[in-house]
Amino acid sequence: MSNLSNVQVLERDRKAEEESARPDRAEVEAAVRTIIRWAGDDPKRDGLIETPSRVARAFEEFFIGYSQNPTTILQKTFEEIDGYDEMITLRAVRFESHCEHHMAPIVGKAWVAYIPNGRVVGISKLARVVEVYAKRLQIQEKMTAQIANTINEVLKPQGVAVLIKAQHHCMTTRGIHKPGTDLVTSRMLGCFRDNATTRQEFLSMTTDPE
Numbered sequence: 281m282s283n284l285s286n287v288q289v290l291e292r293d294r295k296a297e298e299e300s301a302r303p304d305r306a307e308v309e310a311a312v313r314t315i316i317r318w319a320g321d322d323p324k325r326d327g328l329i330e331t332p333s334r335v336a337r338a339f340e341e342f343f344i345g346y347s348q349n350p351t352t353i354l355q356k357t358f359e360e361i362d363g364y365d366e367m368i369t370l371r372a373v374r375f376e377s378h379c380e381h382h383m384a385p386i387v388g389k390a391w392v393a394y395i396p397n398g399r400v401v402g403i404s405k406l407a408r409v410v411e412v413y414a415k416r417l418q419i420q421e422k423m424t425a426q427i428a429n430t431i432n433e434v435l436k437p438q439g440v441a442v443l444i445k446a447q448h449h450c451m452t453t454r455g456i457h458k459p460g461t462d463l464v465t466s467r468m469l470g471c472f473r474d475n476a477t478t479r480q481e482f483l484s485m486t487t488d489p490e
């Protein structure tokens with residue numbers, strides 16, 4: 281039996297798949313030229329000649345999260361907290377992601393809270409965990425769960441809550457064309473799941489900061 285956590289198993293499987301199947305840069309640029317031709321344009325014309333390499337660079341940025349390990353980010357913790365055991369909430373962490381169905385942008389904000397158990401993490405690290413998962417192909421429910429599960433498994437706090445509000449461009453600029461809608465998802469673990477008052481305290485903070 282393996283002692284790996286769910287997050288570690290997911291990371292291991294993803295890395296193995298990535299190493300066996302990852303195409304090189306030239307293949308990606310050729311694929312972009314194919315899409316340009318398919319759209320009806322000429323990839324050899326002046327304005328488009330550098331586009332495949334620009335697209336590859338842009339995609340490297342959009343999907344940098346596949347080469348980052350969210351567990352490592354949370355390794356450094358601080359224990360001199362004089363018994364602090366109240367909620368810690370990072371509000372409205374703006375992120376940009378891409379949906380795994382259409383590879384269209386998902387633009388939103390995440391609220392991340394936990395109640396510590398003897399140690400806290402640097403607050404920027406919570407935002408970094410949001411970034412790692414955002415910079416992969418996503419659906420919002422999975423991203424919400426991944427952020428909460430990772431914080432829970434690594435920090436082992438009394439509870440974790442994550443709430444995300446985001447606009448999906450596959451719904452606003454194509455398909456059903458419904459600008460102005462957003463999707464709200466949340467994942468509550470530990471005391472946030474068990475205690476309605478704690479959950480309510482968190483939800484009362486899920487407004488935008490002034």
Ligand SMILES: Nc1nc2c(ncn2[C@@H]2O[C@H](COP(=O)(O)OP(=O)(O)OP(=O)(O)O)[C@@H](O)[C@H]2O)c(=O)[nH]1
Binds near residue numbers: 379381419421451
């Ligand atoms: N649950 C969930 N659905 C999402 C998310 N992002 C996009 N979707 C939806 O994923 C679905 C994919 O549906 P399909 O019917 O396979 O694709 P489609 O024909 O392009 O669908 P339409 O967008 O309705 O035109 C759509 O309903 C999208 O709105 C997400 O984060 N979570």
Ligand SMILES: [Zn+2]
Binds near residue numbers: 379380382
């Ligand atoms: Zn989509």
